[in-house]
Amino acid sequence: MDPRPGTAFAELDVKKATDAFMEIVDLRRSVRHYTDAPVSEEDLRMILESARWAPSGENAQPWKFIVVRDKKNKEFLSMISKRGSGRRFTGEYLSKQMQKRFETLEDEEKRRSAFTKLTSGEVSAFVSQPDVVVIITGRKEVWDLPFDTSAAIEHILLAVTAAGLGACWLVAPCIDIRDELKLNEYFGIPEDYKTISIISIGESSGRYPNARPRNDIADIVYSEKYGEAYYQKEEKK
Numbered sequence: 001m002d003p004r005p006g007t008a009f010a011e012l013d014v015k016k017a018t019d020a021f022m023e024i025v026d027l028r029r030s031v032r033h034y035t036d037a038p039v040s041e042e043d044l045r046m047i048l049e050s051a052r053w054a055p056s057g058e059n060a061q062p063w064k065f066i067v068v069r070d071k072k073n074k075e076f077l078s079m080i081s082k083r084g085s086g087r088r089f090t091g092e093y094l095s096k097q098m099q100k101r102f103e104t105l106e107d108e109e110k111r112r113s114a115f116t117k118l119t120s121g122e123v124s125a126f127v128s129q130p131d132v133v134v135i136i137t138g139r140k141e142v143w144d145l146p147f148d149t150s151a152a153i154e155h156i157l158l159a160v161t162a163a164g165l166g167a168c169w170l171v172a173p174c175i176d177i178r179d180e181l182k183l184n185e186y187f188g189i190p191e192d193y194k195t196i197s198i199i200s201i202g203e204s205s206g207r208y209p210n211a212r213p214r215n216d217i218a219d220i221v222y223s224e225k226y227g228e229a230y231y232q233k234e235e236k237k
Ligand SMILES: Cc1cc2nc3c(=O)[nH]c(=O)nc-3n(C[C@H](O)[C@H](O)[C@H](O)COP(=O)(O)O)c2cc1C
Pocket: 028, 029, 030, 031, 032, 085, 123, 124, 168, 169, 170, 171, 172, 173, 209, 211, 212
């Protein structure tokens, strides 16, 4: 127990809270394979409460969250996400960015299959699988809208993980304004709202994803000035 006397944290078991928090951060993955098991109302409420308590510029709280559970509506989101991802990755392929991203993958067959999966948009088509998809939309007039909604989304991702469920943040259906407008029309979202992303939420089907690589902390944290490493690079074990 390491209470911070005289503060709101006086009752907090700091060690336990820190360990639990880092465990959740560590466990979070973008989950793209789901069972159709229902997300309980209790879990869903906790997840959405976490979003409600996210910070926002000037406390504007510009967000609205649409809970989508109807199969037909989820299939619409899957179709539009697939189309959005397909467009984006085709753009990356044509501009040769994709080839650069995969240049270390030497197996020609594997490269080709990765390109096909990405450019087809199939990578984002899974959103019809989970029990819940949440649409995150917000008032266009609010300056910090993308930051505010991103804070809420990250709260949701961590809360989902804490509940032992899986989630994935998808910008796919909102990358292209044509898709976003279709989505807004379908779900009756008013014209003064911008849809930022959707999040799939459900029980992971067991194919728990490996952690994607992250840059070394010594390469991303600087001291006082850009480029001056704050941490020493650790020897790779
Ligand atoms: C802003 C943002 C947009 C994303 N959009 C998509 C998406 O459209 N489709 C998808 O399958 N994953 C999407 N992702 C998930 C990323 O691919 C994933 O976070 C990244 O590869 C790291 O993997 P991890 O989340 O498992 O650590 C998105 C993530 C973020 C933060």
